[in-house]
Amino acid sequence: MHNWSLVCFTLFTQSAIGLVWVRVTGRWFSGGTQEDYFVWPMSIALILTGLGLYAALTHLAKPRLAPHALRNLTASWLSREVLVVQAFAGAVALMILISLLDASSGVVILETAACLLGGAALFAMTQVYLLKTVPVWNSPATFLEFAGSAMLLGGALGAVLTAFGVTDQPRWNPAFIAAGIGILLGLILKLSAIPPALASEQAAQAQTWYEPAVVSLSTGRVLTVRIGLNLAGLIMILAAMSVYGPTWLWACLSLACFSTGEVVGRQHFYKAYRRLGL
Amino acid sequence: MLKRPAFFLDVQICTGCKTCMIICKDKNDLPMGVRWRRVVEFAGGDWVGLVDGTFNQSVFAYYLSVSCNHCQDPICVQSCPSKAMNQDDHGIVTVDPQKCLGCRYCEWACPYSAPQFDEALGQMTKCDFCREELEQGGVPACVAGCPTRALQFGEYDQLAARHGSSLLMAPLPPPVLTEPNFILEPHRDAKPGQTRTGAICNPEEVKDA
Numbered sequence: 001m002h003n004w005s006l007v008c009f010t011l012f013t014q015s016a017i018g019l020v021w022v023r024v025t026g027r028w029f030s031g032g033t034q035e036d037y038f039v040w041p042m043s044i045a046l047i048l049t050g051l052g053l054y055a056a057l058t059h060l061a062k063p064r065l066a067p068h069a070l071r072n073l074t075a076s077w078l079s080r081e082v083l084v085v086q087a088f089a090g091a092v093a094l095m096i097l098i099s100l101l102d103a104s105s106g107v108v109i110l111e112t113a114a115c116l117l118g119g120a121a122l123f124a125m126t127q128v129y130l131l132k133t134v135p136v137w138n139s140p141a142t143f144l145e146f147a148g149s150a151m152l153l154g155g156a157l158g159a160v161l162t163a164f165g166v167t168d169q170p171r172w173n174p175a176f177i178a179a180g181i182g183i184l185l186g187l188i189l190k191l192s193a194i195p196p197a198l199a200s201e202q203a204a205q206a207q208t209w210y211e212p213a214v215v216s217l218s219t220g221r222v223l224t225v226r227i228g229l230n231l232a233g234l235i236m237i238l239a240a241m242s243v244y245g246p247t248w249l250w251a252c253l254s255l256a257c258f259s260t261g262e263v264v265g266r267q268h269f270y271k272a273y274r275r276l277g278l
Numbered sequence: 279m280l281k282r283p284a285f286f287l288d289v290q291i292c293t294g295c296k297t298c299m300i301i302c303k304d305k306n307d308l309p310m311g312v313r314w315r316r317v318v319e320f321a322g323g324d325w326v327g328l329v330d331g332t333f334n335q336s337v338f339a340y341y342l343s344v345s346c347n348h349c350q351d352p353i354c355v356q357s358c359p360s361k362a363m364n365q366d367d368h369g370i371v372t373v374d375p376q377k378c379l380g381c382r383y384c385e386w387a388c389p390y391s392a393p394q395f396d397e398a399l400g401q402m403t404k405c406d407f408c409r410e411e412l413e414q415g416g417v418p419a420c421v422a423g424c425p426t427r428a429l430q431f432g433e434y435d436q437l438a439a440r441h442g443s444s445l446l447m448a449p450l451p452p453p454v455l456t457e458p459n460f461i462l463e464p465h466r467d468a469k470p471g472q473t474r475t476g477a478i479c480n481p482e483e484v485k486d487a
Contacts, residue, residue, distance in 0.1 A: 060379045066379060069381070076359045078357065132353075275389060278316070278390050
């Protein structure tokens with residue numbers, strides 16, 4: 001099973017969802033006055049979603065048949081996931097267009113729609129993995145992990161983009177504060193995912209016959225690496241909020257730490273697959 | 279054509295010869311790594327100390343020939359995003375090659391490893407109960423080839439009435455997950471569903487490619 005395409009799809013899409021949430025919240029904090037640098041982060045979110053969907057295409061053995069993926073909306077969460085992620089991308093694209101046209105009255109509706117569709121995409125993405133035959137994934141940890149990734153990566157990306165986009169005191173900008181809150185929420189979600197994830201892995205070991213295909217790192221080691229990287233990322237973002245050194249540099253280092261931890265964690269998620277039965 | 283066809287396996291007399299597996303591959307011209315029917319060897323046991331200080335052994339082994347069970351509640355059909363996996367009026371689950379994207383989501387979900395990915399075709403393939411044989415009043419190739427007649431097929435209700443419908447036997451998954459159309463005559467040493475007292479001894483032969 002090739003995991004990289006799915007790692008890219010889930011992480012890119014979740015980052016985009018988190019980025020939209022963080023930036024829209026930041027804009028609401030500031031009373032909707034930041035249109036001048038709002039388009040750029042939304043464009044990044046759109047590009048990330050596009051890259052995610054492209055990665056999902058490369059996962060298919062027959063990408064030319066991809067339009068058929070929407071045929072089973074009544075029963076398949078995979079169908080629903082594809083639809084909702086595309087709708088999210090559409091809402092973000094419209095939001096960019098409206099912002100560029102300076103039609104500010106429509107932006108609030110589209111912002112709300114994009115945030116809600118982002119939430120729906122995250123929910124559908126989680127449901128895809130809540131298979132009753134795969135106990136290691138069929139756990140609250142999956143939702144906490146995915147939501148945590150969205151907040152953590154979206155927050156870190158939001159911080160980087162604010163640091164580059166705002167020249168005057170970026171660390172006190174509402175968008176930067178919203179990004180910081182996003183990172184904090186993401187870390188809380190990630191921490192709360194640890195106990196159910198360990199429990200589901202233990203349950204899977206007791207119920208399944210086959211070991212996972214390739215185990216390059218044990219769960220304990222993956223957990224240690226991820227906690228270390230997340231701590232490092234947190235220290236960097238705190239440094240970015242301080243007066244020492246350039247904000248953009250600390251924010252970029254923080255994003256690098258969080259992203260690496262997420263890639264390691266997501267690879268482990270897919271490699272831990274084990275199914276009930278034969 | 280049967281209303282609800284089901285496979286029946288008498289585990290007591292299955293010798294694990296794998297003729298069913300080979301005949302299925304031969305009839306359907308399946309490439310290497312694609313196994314619509316697999317024979318699982320489940321074995322275990324150890325020395326057991328007795329109260330008089332002597333030892334006895336508890337060694338056991340039995341074989342399970344398993345293909346797609348054309349479940350009543352097929353998880354592959356529910357999960358397939360393109361409706362390539364579909365179930366006909368008789369309950370037979372097949373793949374439509376014109377619609378299969380090769381996403382392999384059904385492979386993740388099925389607890390019997392029934393959908394098998396064919397690298398050359400770039401799509402999932404699976405047992406179709408030898409439907410054309412059934413339509414002509416014949417029998418599935420695996421059933422026809424079984425030398426001990428351990429593997430049979432028939433109407434689910436009749437088989438269930440004769441042999442019972444319990445499938446709580448290691449290493450099979452809990453039947454409540456998908457309600458398989460599969461009836462077993464258990465082995466005398468059959469272990470309960472989630473036992474840890476045995477192991478699949480031929481994982482290379484039966485695991486997903």
